[in-house]
Amino acid sequence: MGRPSAKERKPYNSDAILDRAVRVFLARGYDGASLDDIARAAGITKASIYYHVRSKEELLARGVGRALDALAAAMREPGATSGGAEARLRHIVRRTVEITVAMLPEVALLLRVRGNTRAERKIVARRRAFDHEMAAHVARAQRASEIRRDLDPRLAARLLFGMLNSITEWYRVGGELDADDIATAVFRLAFEGLDRRHPPRP
Amino acid sequence: MGRPSAKERKPYNSDAILDRAVRVFLARGYDGASLDDIARAAGITKASIYYHVRSKEELLARGVGRALDALAAAMREPGATSGGAEARLRHIVRRTVEITVAMLPEVALLLRVRGNTRAERKIVARRRAFDHEMAAHVARAQRASEIRRDLDPRLAARLLFGMLNSITEWYRVGGELDADDIATAVFRLAFEGLDRRHPPRP
Numbered sequence: 107m108g109r110p111s112a113k114e115r116k117p118y119n120s121d122a123i124l125d126r127a128v129r130v131f132l133a134r135g136y137d138g139a140s141l142d143d144i145a146r147a148a149g150i151t152k153a154s155i156y157y158h159v160r161s162k163e164e165l166l167a168r169g170v171g172r173a174l175d176a177l178a179a180a181m182r183e184p185g186a187t188s189g190g191a192e193a194r195l196r197h198i199v200r201r202t203v204e205i206t207v208a209m210l211p212e213v214a215l216l217l218r219v220r221g222n223t224r225a226e227r228k229i230v231a232r233r234r235a236f237d238h239e240m241a242a243h244v245a246r247a248q249r250a251s252e253i254r255r256d257l258d259p260r261l262a263a264r265l266l267f268g269m270l271n272s273i274t275e276w277y278r279v280g281g282e283l284d285a286d287d288i289a290t291a292v293f294r295l296a297f298e299g300l301d302r303r304h305p306p307r308p
Numbered sequence: 309m310g311r312p313s314a315k316e317r318k319p320y321n322s323d324a325i326l327d328r329a330v331r332v333f334l335a336r337g338y339d340g341a342s343l344d345d346i347a348r349a350a351g352i353t354k355a356s357i358y359y360h361v362r363s364k365e366e367l368l369a370r371g372v373g374r375a376l377d378a379l380a381a382a383m384r385e386p387g388a389t390s391g392g393a394e395a396r397l398r399h400i401v402r403r404t405v406e407i408t409v410a411m412l413p414e415v416a417l418l419l420r421v422r423g424n425t426r427a428e429r430k431i432v433a434r435r436r437a438f439d440h441e442m443a444a445h446v447a448r449a450q451r452a453s454e455i456r457r458d459l460d461p462r463l464a465a466r467l468l469f470g471m472l473n474s475i476t477e478w479y480r481v482g483g484e485l486d487a488d489d490i491a492t493a494v495f496r497l498a499f500e501g502l503d504r505r506h507p508p509r510p
Contacts, residue, residue: 135337192502253502261485261493262502268474269467276466283463291463299501300394300455300464 120158123148124172127165128211136166136219136226163225170219173212174232176205181239191247196297198243199266200289206273207285214274237263253297266296322360325350326374329367330413338368338421338428365427372421375414376434378407383441393449398499400445401468402491408475409487416476439465455499468498 126148130139141162145152159165180186185197206213221230241263247253269292277283328350332341343364347354361367382388387399408415423432443465449455471494479485 135340138337138340247502254496254500257493257496257502261490262497264474264478265471265493265497268472268477269470272466272470272473275470288463291459291467294456294459295464295467295498295501297502298456299497300449300459300499 120168123150123155123158124165124169125211128169128215131166131169131215132211132218136162136215137222141165163223166215166219167225167229170212170216170229173205173209173216174229174236176209177202177236178232180205181236186243190252191243191250192252192297195240195243195247195253196293198240199270199292199296202270203273203289203292204285206270207277207288210274210277210279213271217271217274237267240266266292269296322370325352325357325360326367326371327413330371330417333368333371333417334413334420338364338417339424343367365425368417368421369427369431372414372418372431375407375411375418376431376438378411379404379438380434382407383438388445392454393445393452394454394499397442397445397449397455398495400442401472401494401498404472405475405491405494406487408472409479409490412476412479412481415473419473419476439469442468468494471498 123144127144130144130147133139134143139162141152141155144162144165145155148155155165159168180198180201183197183201186194186201188194189197216229216233219226219229219233221227241260244253244257244262244266245259248255248257248259273288277288325346329346332346332349335341336345341364343354343357346364346367347357350357357367361370382400382403385399385403388396388403390396391399418431418435421428421431421435423429443462446455446459446464446468447461450457450459450461475490479490
């Protein structure tokens, strides 16, 4: 089929520009990427970018905002707000896997934001709020004695996020695994454990 | 008291220069950091750096080499080469926690290397070899039926590394936790699982 025509490749709306911007930020680093780089990658002029956004910071905020909004929405779903405490925790873990797989570049970029500018600090604050919510869900499940209580909930949340965030490092779109495979593996590893004596007796 | 004198702050050997180089690479990114930046951070001239190393690439290779050498040495320790398969896996997990905590900047830098130059590709290859060894240890413990067999060993190794590597993101030197606390939490989470019914019956 060959290369798509210039017209087909040209982003025609701000969503498509955001797609390109996220990828350019990932490849060059946010600090190292310019609006010129993004315009070139998108096959449009810098003026066309300014028609949609005011600044590079806005592109970053809206790009990682996709992932942050999806994660925040998952926290408000019925599965995360009603039912048993462990079931809620599992719901959030599963949805985090699904969102990470579905929005791989956005989540990868989100995890790299370090907070040097005001826009970046705002992103880091939203990311931290999500970390705290995860730790609160772990603590709630512990208070309900639905999960083991001999783990610091913040440390457990950090290790859980370590597993979940690592997806952005090794997941390949179109590979053998889908989100369900990964969620199943995370549940087996983190909730049941590698121990061979499974299922444990009550 | 107060600020150390210029003489005290001045690195006097290649180890001290490496310390500074690793931190500059972390702060500015390897691509974004120059030998001038490192010389300035070390309080010496660029010529003094060239007395110890030939290039920025050599500083990177030797900096992350500290972590890679320590990890490779751990893999050859008796705890990793003799005894039960699960015990070997646990030894490697524990030693990885200890090395990560002891060499936080070096391991953090190691995990950020992306492999754009030959030196970087060599580092990535060594890191991958360590990933494969971890997966091989998981597979060996599964064949020995010492850990559960319903997990892909490569996926299990990736999730384990996800937890272990995340230490570089959240560990604070001088904070409440030491390496033993973290290793204990990783064992509880990954080997026993969050499930409240612990210890499981044989």
